Amino acid sequence: MYPRLLDWGVVELPVIGQVELFLPSYGVLYALGALLAWWWFTRRARTLGIADEDTFNLCFYTLLAGIFGAKLLLVLLDLPFYLRNPAELLGSLRSAGVLIGGVVAGAAVFAWYARRHGLPVLRLGDAIAAPLALAQSVGRLGCYAAGCCYGVETHAANPIAIVFTNPVANAQTGVPLNRPLVPTQPIQMVNDLLLALVLTWLWRRRPEPPGAVLWWYVLLYAVTRGVIEFWRGDANRGLFLDGALSTSQIFSLFGIVLALAMLVRGRAARGQATGA
Numbered sequence: 171m172y173p174r175l176l177d178w179g180v181v182e183l184p185v186i187g188q189v190e191l192f193l194p195s196y197g198v199l200y201a202l203g204a205l206l207a208w209w210w211f212t213r214r215a216r217t218l219g220i221a222d223e224d225t226f227n228l229c230f231y232t233l234l235a236g237i238f239g240a241k242l243l244l245v246l247l248d249l250p251f252y253l254r255n256p257a258e259l260l261g262s263l264r265s266a267g268v269l270i271g272g273v274v275a276g277a278a279v280f281a282w283y284a285r286r287h288g289l290p291v292l293r294l295g296d297a298i299a300a301p302l303a304l305a306q307s308v309g310r311l312g313c314y315a316a317g318c319c320y321g322v323e324t325h326a327a328n329p330i331a332i333v334f335t336n337p338v339a340n341a342q343t344g345v346p347l348n349r350p351l352v353p354t355q356p357i358q359m360v361n362d363l364l365l366a367l368v369l370t371w372l373w374r375r376r377p378e379p380p381g382a383v384l385w386w387y388v389l390l391y392a393v394t395r396g397v398i399e400f401w402r403g404d405a406n407r408g409l410f411l412d413g414a415l416s417t418s419q420i421f422s423l424f425g426i427v428l429a430l431a432m433l434v435r436g437r438a439a440r441g442q443a444t445g446a
Contacts, residue, residue, distance in 0.1 A: 171314060171315050171316075171317065171334065171336060171339065172195050172315050172336070173194060173195055173196070173315060173316045173317060173336060173338050173339045173342055173343075174192045174193065174194060174195060174338060175192075175193045175194065175195045175198055175315075176192060176193040177191075177192040177193075178191040178192060179191070194316065195312060195315035195316060196309075196312035196313065196315060196316040196318070197312070198312070199308055199309060199311050199312030199315065200308075200309050200312050202308055203304065203305035203306070203307070203308030203309045203312075204233055204305055206301070206304060206305060206308065207298075207301035207302055207304055207305035208229050208233075208301075210300070210301040210304065211225070211229065211297060211298050211301040212225050212226075212229070214297040214298075214301070214373075215294065215297060218290065218293055218294065218297060220289060220294070224287060224289060227283070227287075228280065228283050228284060228289070228294070231279050231283050232276045232279050232280045232283070233276070234279075235272075235275045235276045235278065235279035235280075236272035236273065236275055236276030237272065238272075238275060239271040239272045239273075239274060239275020239276060240268055240269060240271045240272030240275075241271075242271060242275070243268040243270070243271025243272075243417070244268050244271070247268065247406070247407065247408035247417060248406065268407055268408070268417065268418070269306070269309070269418075270395075270417065270418045270421045270422075274421065280294075280295075280298070281295075290380065292379075292380035292381035292384065293380045295380075295381055295383075295384035296373060296380060296381065296382065296383035296384050297373070298384075299369045299373070299383050299384050299386070299387035300366045300367075300369035300370045300373060300383075300387075301366075302387070303362050303363075303365040303366035303369055303387065303391070304362070304363070304366040306358075306362040307359050307360075307362035307363040307365075307366060308359075310355050310356070310358045310359035310362060311355075311359055313355040313358075314353075314355035314356060314359070316339060316342065316343055317334050317336065317339030317340070317342065317343040317345035318342075318343040318345070318404065319354060319355050319358070319402065319404060319407075320334070320343070320345040320346070320351055320354065320355070320402070320403050320404055321351045321352030321353060321354035321355075321401050321402060321403050322351065322352050322401055322402070322403040323346065323349050323350065323351055323352075323403065324350050324351060324352050325350065326350045328350060328352075330352075330353055331350035331351060331352070331353070332350070332351055332353045332356075333347075333348060333349065333350055333351070334346070334347055334348075334349075334351070335347055335348060343404070344404065344406070345404075346403075351403065352401040352403070354398055354401050354402055354403075357398055357401075358395070358398055361394050361395075361398065362391075365387070365390055365391060365394070368386075368390065369383055369386065369387055369390075372386055378436075378440055379436045379439055379440055381432065381436065382433070382436055385428075385429045385432045385433050385436070386429070386433070388425050388428065388429040389425070389426060389429035389430065389433065391425070392421075392422040392423075392425035392426045392429065393422070393426060395418060395419075395422055396418070396419045396422035396423070396426075399416050399418055399419050399422075402416065
């Protein structure tokens, strides 16, 4: 659609020389989603008695890990290509990466930092679930603008089909032009926004034990993301079993099993505490 929010064309820069200078729409929307989530999570953390400095550091390192994890998984999924063309690693800096890699890396650093500094990991996990879903929803608008994460081809008569026509989007993401596609980006955006609303409702109910909202986020996101993946048309996210499953679907299966196990465990522990 509009992969470049601002485009200054080719400019001459000192030392570097001629470069194509532009402001990517995806980057702007990604940053907007991250800032909204950061602000919302900070407000929630205060209700848990967490100092703003601790919240800032937690968010900062989690965000860095998320960016690194998304790009690392992107490279790993196409490692032979990058080994043959190491210069393309610089080009990956402009790429969004693979979201699920960012989620996993960010979650690991979030838990590590919180535990190391004596912060309530699961309570904070509950607090960040809805803000994270909101950030993902805004980020999907960036995917829609850039043309990445596009859907499979569908019938022209499909009332929700979308058609990309921007050659810059095709050059950057490989999205097919002038063909009706399943609108996977808007679908995922709406899904993540609804998920944020459901998680907000759960957060306000303060379910026990701590971590319940977090595991509901993992479960619901994994299920819905895994289903939407069946309508994705881009293959660079990694496909396995002759294209039957994507990398994100494999992670989703692990997420579903883990979330269900933790929810059942939490329910059992709550029942024992009530019985006692």
